[in-house]
Amino acid sequence: MPVFDPASAQGNVLGGVWLIFIAGALFVAAFVYGLLIYALAKWRKRGEGIPPQFKTNTFWEITGVIIPLLMVGGLFAVTLLGEYRVDAVENKPYAVVDAGAFRWSWQFKYAGSGITVDGTPDSPPTLVLAVGKTTQIDLHSADVVHAFWIPAFLFKRDATPGYTQHFDVTPTRTGTFEGKCVEFCGLDHARMTFSVRVVSQAAYDRWVSSGGTAAL
Amino acid sequence: MIGWLTSTNHKQIGILYMMTTLFFFLIAGALALVIRQQLAVPHNGVVTAHAYNQVFTLHGTAMIFLVVAPFAFGLANYLVPLQIGAPDMAYPRLNALSVWLFILGGITIFLGVFAQGGAADTGWTAYAPLSTIIEGSGAGEDLWLVGVLLNSIASIMVAINLTATIFLFRCPGMTMWRMPIFTWEMLATALLILMAFPSLAAVICELLLERHYGAHFFNPSYGGDPILYEHLFWFFGHPEVYVMILPYFGIVAEIVAVFSRKPLFGYTGMVLSAFAIAGLSMGVWAHHMFTTGVIANGFFSGMSFLIAVPTGVKYWNWIGTMWKGNIAFRVPMLFCIGFLFNFLIGGVTGVMIASPPIDYHAEDSYFIVAHFHYTLGGGALFAAFAAVYFWFPKIAGFKLSERLGSLHFWLMTVGFNVAFLPQFVLGMEGMPRRVYTYGATGDLPWLNLLSTIGAWIMFFGVALFALNLLVSYFAREAAGDDPWGGYSLEWATTSPPPEFNFHALPPIRSERPVWDARQ
């Protein structure tokens, strides 16, 4: 489960936000379920008596506004802090990859090396990243709205025609991860995938200097 | 037959609305089974990719435009004049026009199935430029656009009619602060529709112009902007979400109060929270666009979080209504309790995805699918069934079977949660929505199979509901005017009510005139 085990520096921040929100959700659910079950069990029908006909209780009604307000205020602060750290883009990334989305695959161009990788739905392309190093992705689309998602990094960004998006990914461990198009883009949307190979910095440098032919 | 075609009576129109939504509900439910059957195992071949894209588009379109929202319109058509002691809606012929536009719109959307190239296959959101590409999407997409346009016009008409009726047609003594909570929630809904649906009508017209008259609103190569489409669509699309839940909040509030034998706790708070939700929901549209990277995420995130507060107030007041009550577990109440348990999961996950960092992972994954099915399926749909069991005796004059009803409830509850709880995990593990197939990685295969099993359990639940309608129709157990000990004016007249609703009205001195008259 990537949420509990993210594979990038940005993903670690996002995973932290996820954990806080999951804990909050479970707490609220447990509290409300507890109240509901208590009320339903304790005041289930026993005879035809008419219960007390109270309609309001100012203290409890105001409490019912203030408690959720405080909770969402806290969650909003967590949100802003998390988002600020993830949206930040480094000035000097280790590598820059131009990612172009088209129906229905991806094209990855590695800046300064002349490497271009084109994919098709039947042979999805591979995105190569160096572990521990920040790669800036420049994302754009050639036709319709797509989205670039690497579940293991807990991160996605839309590829909207007419816009180019910049964001950083900093993988924290080597391995092969899945990447997907996640905005519905027509017939072969489901097969518009790619894979992410995170390798050591030395292997990455060797691969780039060989023009993308060296074994990873 | 001619009577039904030309009638302008709000009760007949309400029944027409509700029967039509039942028809489309069965179709959309069958489409859902196709989806789940296709996804039951990895690399399945029940349908092709092209067919699958049509199936989920029609399932979403039908459930949203032809089932969940219009069922509330139909019920409101039937109930609002009764609840405020009026003989009919303010504009009966406009009312008839809206129901026929709605029915014709629904048929038009589904006519696409017979078109060359098949029905619309761009999802219910029909994002441009995908939906403006003529090649490969034939007449089906155009039929979809025309149908949805008719639907949006019909909805605006309903909203105008409800607002005028509630404003002008209240009977003597029925001040606004004595209106039943369902009527209040429908007023909030109507205002939302009036603000939001014109945006949908506009954006559909723009798509039609772009497809057939050479306009370029959304085409970046001619200076257009796909983000503009998303803005215009979600101006409508997010308030629509609350159009589909506010009426059901009202239904639950009414039913919980009646079966707890207590007045609604925090009536004023309930009304104010409905308008707070409606108002805030106009300012959160772009939380569907957090991952575009060109939106003021902070503003939309903050506004979305705030909606949790009035929704929390509603939960607080529902529980307050049951507190110290005398709770009878009849079938309508069972469905309301189901609503409270399911919708809470939709609610807490809704707070999660109000946060952009969460959406960076969850957006457009099965996590979102699970979230909105918990609000619309486990929430609105359960409340709709509660409404059917609660008001059916009033509308038909006879009761539905309690035994079949509670069996229906348990099958739906078990089936629903088995179908949709696994989808949260599916989304967190990386399964995108709107895919016709997936690889056998991680926990995806068994979770998907579980979800499919849940869908089939729900199928048997709905089948039991159909059986219940049939059995009760032949048994015809007379309901009487007031089978549940109701509170609002619809229980003061006969079942079914006469043509102009009332022969006599009790004096109205509180929001529970029928209860007052009984004491």
Next chain:
Amino acid sequence: MKTFISLFLSSGAFAAAISIVYWFSSKDITGTLFLGLMMLAFAWVAVYTKIAEAQSDLAGDKPETTHAQRAGEDVGIVTKASPWPLLLALCILMLLFGIVWSSFVLFLGLGGMLLCLWRLGAESARTGTKRILTKEGEETVT
């Protein structure tokens, strides 16, 4: 009436407030325009209702009234049936099909719409059921 006006006024004020906040947090013209239009729409209804209020005498706004006190009051004409809404709906459908596929169908739909609207206008003047409040409820007079 008072409740209704304050409802629209406060909705309009809310729309004004968030459109200002939105403009300064996003500088996005589309959304600001949308929220601004929403404010105008609410304000429009509020102002209109305020003006119309001078002549109104709504039974539903008087907390102490009952039906008995309002007996003899004319509720107005309530339509029971009309074939024109269905026909108008069909003509609107033709109009939209015409926009997509054929200008002939478009003009056919447009003509049909005009006919239906004309008949609807003529109909409202003379048909329907006249209804008057009585002590118990309401009564049909025709």
